[in-house]
Amino acid sequence: MLAKLNQCTSGLWADAAHKLWFPDQASTYAAESDSTYSMILWVSIMFFVPLMIVMGYFVLKYKKAKGGKATSRLRHHNGLEITWTVVPCIFLVIMFVRGSWGYLDMSIPPEGARQVDVTAYKWAWSMDYGNGAIHPELHVVLDQPTKMVMRSTDVLHSFFVPAFRIKRDIVPGRYNIAWFEATMASEKISDEELAVILADHKESGDKQWDYDRHQVTEDGYRYFDLFCAEYCGQDHSTMQSYVVVHETQEDLDQWIKKISSRGETPPAEYGEKLYKLRNCVGCHSLEANKIVVGPSFHNLFGYDRELATGEKVLGDEQYIRESILDPKAKVVNGFNPQMPSFKGQLSDDDINSLIAFIKQQSDRGSTAADLAEEKSADEKAADAAE
Ligand code: HEC
Ligand SMILES: [Cu+2]
Structure with missing residues (x-):
């Protein structure tokens, strides 16, 4: 019965709700996370709204008239007591079970996942792809699990990619593991379009690449936002990075090669x-x-x-x-x-x-x-x- 209730609570509600106020569902977690969230939300609404209406109604109906006598209190009603204990309990168990499934899935990286070492510090991100290839953006491959071994060099930060529905605290002094599998590739704009944007960037005289303004990375990829979700000091609100999902491993390898060496640059x-x-x-x-x-x-x-x-x-x-x-x-x-x-x-x-x-x-x-x-x-x- 649990499973059935489960199913009927997820599908419908989740669909309607998430389109309204959620970002893209871009990882294998996203659908499950949204439907659990929506289920909890709707169950809460289903209880809260009728309760408030009934309460308001009773307040008016049983208001003591001026000079009237107080009536005696009702003592006990077994049927009612059992109903309002058992019914919420069932919902709570469903929430707990669904929450734990999701949590366990997020906690155990699958074998063979590609590893990226993530360092969070005041107030930026650094992703280490091995062999000296380090970059603030997180680049991964479509439909392939990526495992992140995360550490902080100073205070508590939190890795948060809304489109992937993944959030994990990064506690200093220990490794914090998280993984995800992206299901939506980042579009790459054409070379002509990129040339226009690069020219615009040059003209603006900005020292740093302005992601909000250009809406693509310096390499011409669309991206998902990555935030720090733990208040970590003065520039916490600018502690952002960007996630690019490559369609193929070769594409990612090429990008890594590009960032990894100084080459002939003075x-x-x-x-x-x-x-x-x-x-x-x-x-x-x-x-x-x-x-x-x-x-x-x-x-x-x-x-x-x-x-x-x-x-x-x-x-x-x-x-x-x-x-x-x-x-x-x-x-x-x-x-x-x-x-x-x-x-x-x-x-x-x-x-x-x-x-x-x-x-x-x-x-x-x-x-x-x-x-x-x-x-x-x-x-x-x-x-x-x-
Ligand atoms: C979180 C902010 C922060 C970041 C990021 C940061 N620094 Fe600093 N840096 C400071 C502060 C604050 C001082 C002054 C206090 C001190 O000497 O430790 C400083 C001092 C220095 C000094 C000595 C400056 C002087 O005038 O004597 C150098 C050189 C330096 N930083 C280089 C760098 C380089 C290179 C990077 C990037 C790889 C960097 N810093 C990143 C905050 C930062
Ligand atoms: Cu932070």
């Missing part, structure tokens, strides 16, 4: 890319007097900084490297030690690229070696001219 240019991708931009501006959460990168290189301890230290390669790997070792005066460590998240080459980029932001960015090189190049050019 270090400073690649450093700028990392500055955005790893969300340094969320806390460090490039303008002289603009403080976001941390100090600006403008004239960081080659100048003295004052530390919280009162010491002075020169902003050189060694200091920047240490600041990235072990930010709490030397805290800049006037700032909270809010920066997450990027140890194990950036390769040596990544760090060198970032340093090259930070150098560019300083008028003392050219080191003695650079100057000597420039000079010898000038001399060579002069020699050649003669």
